Amino acid sequence: MTQPWTVVVPVKRLAAAKTRLRGGLPGVPHQDLALALAVDTLAAVRACPEVAEVLVVTNDARVAETARCAGARVLPDVADAGLNAAFRHGAAEVAGWVAGLTADLPALRPAELAAALHTALTGSPGVRRFVADAPGTGTVLLAAPPGVPLHPRFGPDSAAAHAASGAQPLTGDWPSLRRDVDTPDDLAAAARLGLGPRTTALTTGCLIESFST
Ligand SMILES: Nc1nc2c(ncn2[C@@H]2O[C@H](COP(=O)(O)OP(=O)(O)OP(=O)(O)O)[C@@H](O)[C@H]2O)c(=O)[nH]1
Numbered sequence: 001m002t003q004p005w006t007v008v009v010p011v012k013r014l015a016a017a018k019t020r021l022r023g024g025l026p027g028v029p030h031q032d033l034a035l036a037l038a039v040d041t042l043a044a045v046r047a048c049p050e051v052a053e054v055l056v057v058t059n060d061a062r063v064a065e066t067a068r069c070a071g072a073r074v075l076p077d078v079a080d081a082g083l084n085a086a087f088r089h090g091a092a093e094v095a096g097w098v099a100g101l102t103a104d105l106p107a108l109r110p111a112e113l114a115a116a117l118h119t120a121l122t123g124s125p126g127v128r129r130f131v132a133d134a135p136g137t138g139t140v141l142l143a144a145p146p147g148v149p150l151h152p153r154f155g156p157d158s159a160a161a162h163a164a165s166g167a168q169p170l171t172g173d174w175p176s177l178r179r180d181v182d183t184p185d186d187l188a189a190a191a192r193l194g195l196g197p198r199t200t201a202l203t204t205g206c207l208i209e210s211f212s213t
């Protein structure tokens with residue numbers, strides 16, 4: 001581990017999550033699918049050798065319990081304040097190197113996250129760095145050195161917004177890191193990369209097991 005990173009992963013209330021994915025997998029309970037995306041993301045983050053701690057920001061009790069079982073620390077979300085507020089809220093708890101990561105990366109490979117975090121340590125000091133999603137318009141990861149505010153600008157055209165705010169793009173070949181899942185087509189693309197076990201179990205043959213704890 002070159003530097004101990006804390007990775008902040010906000011997760012929305014499951015009842016309101018992934019609306020663009022709703023209906024994409026008939027027979028698969030939507031909240032189970034939204035949870036599976038987050039669980040596979042968290043498992044890959046926890047398996048990343050550069051990551052010392054995972055901080056999940058959520059107000060969903062099911063997500064919180066599952067995240068704790070996966071070894072994450074859980075911080076209650078600022079109710080209905082949005083994704084950027086959730087990232088700020090989590091980052092405020094971190095004194096060292098902090099990375100904000102979206103919770104919809106079910107194909108994420110720990111080695112790709114490690115490579116991106118290692119690359120974020122290089123170059124000019126005191127600079128925030130981000131990784132754009134596969135289309136190059138959104139953001140999946142935003143990293144900041146100690147003492148530098150994260151200043152998240154997630155949302156529409158967030159890659160341009162982060163660049164405009166002074167963050168530098170990281171351009172490595174990290175397909176599983178860039179493959180966020182918003183739509184059924186995104187999920188199919190992630191499946192071609194190889195989904196994590198929870199999303200695989202839920203979507204293969206649409207076998208439905210209740211994930212309720
Ligand atoms: N804690 C928290 N997490 C959020 C919030 N909004 C989005 N997220 C999480 O951030 C990640 C990326 O955001 P989106 O892709 O917009 O997720 P989403 O809002 O569930 O998706 P859509 O409903 O399709 O827009 C997802 O994993 C969400 O769970 C929020 O207000 N609070």
Ligand SMILES: C=C(OP(=O)(O)O)C(=O)O
Pocket residue numbers: 102137138139140153154155156157158159180182
């Ligand atoms: C969360 C983001 O976008 P999307 O909702 O499209 O994943 C983003 O790119 O900041």
